[in-house]
Amino acid sequence: MARRSRKDEILQAALACFTEHGVDATTIEMIRDHSGASIGSLYHHFGNKERIIAALYLEGTEQYAQLLADGFASAKDARDCVRLLVTSYIDWVVANPDWARFILHSRGRVEASERADDLREANRRHYQRILEALAEYRAKGVFRELPIDCFASLVIGPTHDFARNWLAGRTQSDLGACRELFAESAWQSVRSV
Structure with missing residues (x-):
């Protein structure tokens, strides 16, 4: 190592x-x-400390983005891609709970810092990778018709909300144990019938 x-x-x-x-x-x-x-x-x-905060935030979000990029490279179909959005997020949060808590609570601070442009650019690249991975399937009508911003919220929103509660100790169920449930629910919420 x-x-x-x-x-x-x-x-x-x-x-x-x-x-x-x-x-x-x-x-x-x-x-x-x-x-x-x-x-x-x-x-x-x-x-200074603010730059450390921003660097830690950006490094954590880049790790998740890299998990996605690696997964998209081997995804077989649209279902794999959508499920990967959820499973990569859960896997990263479960493996890095302190870092995930830090990210959840520090976004506003980074957005207000001198690294705000870096954060916006990292987010733009991240969402562009996702859109590119899904574009072929969207064009083929694999997904139901919905605004792109609703698509992202349907896919990751429930998982993100549960992860926040899990990280705060407010759930009875373990986040990792709910991995398949959230992944399949995300797919079912956006696939065309």
Whole structure:
């Protein structure tokens, strides 16, 4: 297994500090102490805490986007693609619950930061990949007619809502155990009859 880069070590230390102390209460010094990085290294890679927050957010969302891209490359049909949108999300959240909580609570902060344009561009690329993966099936009429923004909400909305509640400890069912239920429900909600 490859050794983590110093940048990745700092990001993981920041996540641990944010999880334990909260984003607002975490200081650069706490992140430095937890990561073992010098203050110079921290500032070299990120500059300040807000940039660490944005980098951690963008790295997490990129991991999910990469899971999707890898899955789309081997998807056999429209059903596989739609189910993949859900299963990749669930798999990433279950494997990274602290990171997922951080992302759910930090979007507004990143949108208001100097990295807001980076976030918008990452989201644009992510949604473009999804649209491209589904375009052939949409053209063939595999999906029922609905506005594209409704399509995305129908597919991932219920899963996202349940994941938020699961991450907050407000569900009796385990998110991973509901993986197939949400994936198949997403497919049933958008397929043409």
